[in-house]
Amino acid sequence: MTSAAVAGTFDVLHDGHKALIKRAFEVADRVAIGITSDRMASSKDHAHVPLVIRMRELRDYADSLGGAEIFEIDDVYGPDGIMDGMDILVVSEETLANGRKINERRISRGLKPLELSVVPLVMSDAGGKISSSSILRGEYGRSGRSGAKDIAVGSANMVKVSAVRSVMERIYGDVRITAVEADSGVPPQPFEGQTHQGSVNRAKAALGSHEMAVGIEAGVFEMLDGLYDIQHCTVIDSDGRMTYGQGPGFRYPDGVAELVRSGMTVGDSMRRIYGETDIGKKQGAIGLLSRGLLDRKTLTEQAVIAAMVPRLWDERRCSPERRSDAARNTSLTNRR
Numbered sequence: 001m002t003s004a005a006v007a008g009t010f011d012v013l014h015d016g017h018k019a020l021i022k023r024a025f026e027v028a029d030r031v032a033i034g035i036t037s038d039r040m041a042s043s044k045d046h047a048h049v050p051l052v053i054r055m056r057e058l059r060d061y062a063d064s065l066g067g068a069e070i071f072e073i074d075d076v077y078g079p080d081g082i083m084d085g086m087d088i089l090v091v092s093e094e095t096l097a098n099g100r101k102i103n104e105r106r107i108s109r110g111l112k113p114l115e116l117s118v119v120p121l122v123m124s125d126a127g128g129k130i131s132s133s134s135i136l137r138g139e140y141g142r143s144g145r146s147g148a149k150d151i152a153v154g155s156a157n158m159v160k161v162s163a164v165r166s167v168m169e170r171i172y173g174d175v176r177i178t179a180v181e182a183d184s185g186v187p188p189q190p191f192e193g194q195t196h197q198g199s200v201n202r203a204k205a206a207l208g209s210h211e212m213a214v215g216i217e218a219g220v221f222e223m224l225d226g227l228y229d230i231q232h233c234t235v236i237d238s239d240g241r242m243t244y245g246q247g248p249g250f251r252y253p254d255g256v257a258e259l260v261r262s263g264m265t266v267g268d269s270m271r272r273i274y275g276e277t278d279i280g281k282k283q284g285a286i287g288l289l290s291r292g293l294l295d296r297k298t299l300t301e302q303a304v305i306a307a308m309v310p311r312l313w314d315e316r317r318c319s320p321e322r323r324s325d326a327a328r329n330t331s332l333t334n335r336r
Contacts, residue, residue: 002027004088004117007034007073009041011049011132012165013057014142016092016122021062023119024090031068032086033058034078046133047179049158052283053297077102089114093121094129136161138178148174152210154182154202159284163300164214171308180206184217189265195219199234200242212237214307216300220260221249227257229266229285231300233307245306247299250286 004024010017024031035058041048055070062068071082076098083102091099096118103113121129124144134140141148149172153164161179168175182205184190184198195217202215215234220227228249236242252260252269259269270285284296 001029002088003030003032003086004028004090005032005034005078005083005086005114006090007036007078009036009044009048009132010054010058011041012135012142013054013061014122014130014132014135015144016130018061019122020090020092020119021068022065023117024068024088025065027088027090027117031062031066032082033062033068033070034073034082035070037072037074040074044133046136047156047158049162050283052287052295053159053162077105084111086114088117090117090119092119135177136179138176141174141176142169143174145174146176148172148176150176150178150211152178152180152206152208152213154180154184154206154213154215156181159296160216160300163297164216164304166297167301167304167308171312178210180208180213182206182215184215186217189260189263190217190219192219192221195221195230196232196234196244199232199244203234203236203242207236207238210238214304216303218266220252220257220266223249223251226251226254227260228252231303233303235304235307235311243307243310245303245309247303247306250289252285253289256285 004027006020006024008017008020021033035051035054038048038051051072059070062070071079073079077083089099089102096116099114099116106113122144124130124134124140125146126140130144135142138150140146149168151164151168153161155161156179161177165175165177168177182202185201186194186198190198198217198219199215202217203213204215206215207213213236216231218229218231221230228251230249231247233245234242252266255273256266256269259272260266264272266285270288274288284299286299287295
């Protein structure tokens with residue numbers, strides 16, 4: 001049985017990544033895919049998507065090809081316990097030098113060098129290779145096509161950006177997503193109506209010359225039995241039309257709620273009680289409180305979908321003429 005390995009950061013799983021992974025499945029019976037840890041990814045000169053999001057997207061794609069062993073890496077060599085059993089290493093023209101370094105180390109350890117299977121770079125329509133950093137800057141979509149629908153997100157939070165990308169790709173296909181640092185104009189911990197206003201402010205601030213912009217704000221709301229977290233989303237387009245939506249709410253533990261009511265943010269309150277760090281940029285409070293049953297990206301997607309619902313209506317069915325026709329047909333049916 002032949003084994004092949006391939007590795008990358010996979011910040012945004014694009015056509016170049018897919019070409020590498022497909023090659024691994026073509027040349028081997030068993031495929032192992034290394035994905036860089038958050039620590040290793042943070043050494044890059046651009047924002048990176050949290051591992052929990054990258055891992056899920058990579059696993060879904062690998063499963064569509066037949067399934068692979070996916071492991072975390074902290075350096076270019078990967079863990080010896082896995083890499084020592086590989087026969088082939090799939091690399092791009094750009095990472096061929098890393099493959100040679102890996103083989104030099106293998107030889108120094110008395111192991112047979114890996115066969116290096118080199119995949120040509122996949123190019124964007126702008127002429128350069130497709131890269132996650134360019135996609136994250138909004139230059140083109142996953143396919144490298146710069147003519148994709150141009151959408152801004154009023155936040156540099158990669159969880160929010162990934163959630164918007166996921167929803168908009170399901171609606172429009174390939175999209176260009178640009179993260180814009182946008183001021184919410186509301187306190188760090190929004191309460192009640194401040195939440196909606198924060199989402200509106202973020203969307204407006206991000207729009208600029210883009211076709212569409214999305215603002216997302218999470219806030220707390222007093223409900224019957226405690227303090228709830230609810231995300232609000234505003235979508236604005238270049239014509240000035242705004243649509244709104246919100247995600248499902250969940251209740252915070254009483255200890256967290258009391259700290260938030262006393263003036264702390266949810267993030268600080270969660271860290272005080274649970275010792276978690278950077279929950280807002282990773283799985284979110286919901287990931288911790290639901291024991292992994294739900295994560296912040298999925299929760300955010302629900303708010304974005306809700307805000308897009310009015311844009312998905314068939315306007316013809318909602319026109320006065322259509323409503324009159326429908327009412328007339330219903331009346332005739334009832335008479336019969």
